[in-house]
Amino acid sequence: MEKLYIGIDIGTTATKAICFDVHGNVIRQVSHPYAMYHPKPNWSVQHPQEILETVLECIKKITKDIQPEFISFSSAMQSIVAIDQTGKPLTDAILWADNRAMGIAEELKNSEKGKYFYQKTGIPIHPFSPMTKITWLKEFDSDIFLKTYKFISIKEYVWHHLTHEYCTDTSMASGTGLLNIHTLKWDDKVLDFLNIKTEQLSAVCEVTHQCKGISDDFLYVIGGGDGALANLGTGAMNKNCMALTIGTSGAVRLPIDKPYLDEHMRTQCYHLMDNQYLTLGAVNNGAIVLQWLRETLLKTDKSFEVLFSAAEKIPAGSEGLLFVPYLLGERAPIWDASAQGTILGMQITHTQAHLVKATLEGILFGLFQITEILLPDPEKRKQTKVMASGGFGKSELWLQMVADIFQMTVETSQTIEGSAWGAVLIGMKSLGIDITTESKTGKTFLPNPVHKKVYEDAFVKFKKVYPVLKDL
Secondary structure (H helix, E strand, C coil): CCCCEEEEEECCCEEEEEEECCCCCEEEEEEEECCCECCCCCCCEECHHHHHHHHHHHHHHHCCCCCCCCEEEEECCCCEEEECCCCCECCCEECCCCCCCHHHHHHHHCCHHHHHHHHHHCCCCCCCCHHHHHHHHHHHCHHHHHHCCEEECHHHHHHHHHHCCCEEEHHHHCCCCCEECCCCEECHHHHHHHCCCHHHCCEEECCCCEEECCCCCCEEEEEEEHHHHHHHHCCCCCCCEEEEEECCCEEEEEEECCCCCCCCCCCEEEEEECCEEEEEEEECCCHHHHHHHHHHHCCCCCCHHHHHHHHCCCCCCHHHCEEECCECEECCCCCECCCCCEEECCCCCCCHHHHHHHHHHHHHHHHHHHHHHHCCCHHHHHCCEEEEECHHHHCHHHHHHHHHHHCCCEEEECCCCHHHHHHHHHHHHHCCCCCCCCCCEEEEECCCHHHHHHHHHHHHHHHHHHHHHCCC
């Protein structure tokens, strides 16, 4: 009987459960969306119970009539939930997109303490970080802060429900701004600053940690964060590969074999397992900008396929229309939660299709700005492949635009859902099964030299907009 493996990806907008065979072929999959709430300006939260119920429903559907070897998890990072001693949430899940700690982050960022914290944790000081969110609770919601038994992520909330353990893997923990990236232990000086104890955080474990479910017969593997697992799942674990993921947000990630810290604090550093780390930059403004464009600005029911088809006919550079899409503030490389979106160069001849094309270009310019930092040498970029994952990997238009703007070869993995497959690979390693870090590639997209100059010129303009307008 064929052995089956399940990867569950707890994302920002949906949970996906995917059943694979040993070769990475998808046998079945289910997906359930959920809402992000904005109860106050700058707040972005979700209800932990809603996420938990969605995950449980996905497990129920994906395991119908099958007994998998294990169920392994991937999760969006940087959420934080305060819970009491019974495990009941005292707060909503405060998400990476939540900017309520903006003032705290701005004050701490340029201080000697902030610089020290970055050098220890590899996480820039910004409101996306759970460290700044806990600081906000301490300063502005002391009642909740004092009642809190533990501060956990949404993934830890789910894991505890399934296993009764409070555990977090090094991959997830390394994104919190609380973990010392050099020792892979909670950093005492950061915890002292927050006035919390080690016992108020989950135990740190390896990504291969496993536990039997308390109310079912499934073996659960804790897995890791979605970014690191996307690298593993798409085969971008050698130094000639760079992973590019665009979902709700977006990121570019390079594998490295020891922690890397940027002197200007522009990049992040995550641990995966053993001596495998990632240096990366993540943006707030991925496909969520397209969703905003369709629903709010264009107010259209047209599918993205229809909108992209029209955008494909628009020349590279969108005939002078430039969109700097900082709708949710921005993380890398500017780390400014108060940054705002800007549309420049609009003329009466521009159409709906121009806006769509300029939005696609703007999202990619933001990601290429990080790529320039990670790979400053253009010759090195030419020798490095971009491995694409996330929902955008289904759009040939967008993938070709990556090749043209980055001037790099782009490859897709046959498993577009790289994070879920990465979780399964971790599960296999947990069971002692040899895993490969290579991935079966799908399509390849080569840079179009015709578009090189127009995108270079547009990118120069893109980089000038934020510095000029930030003080206005």
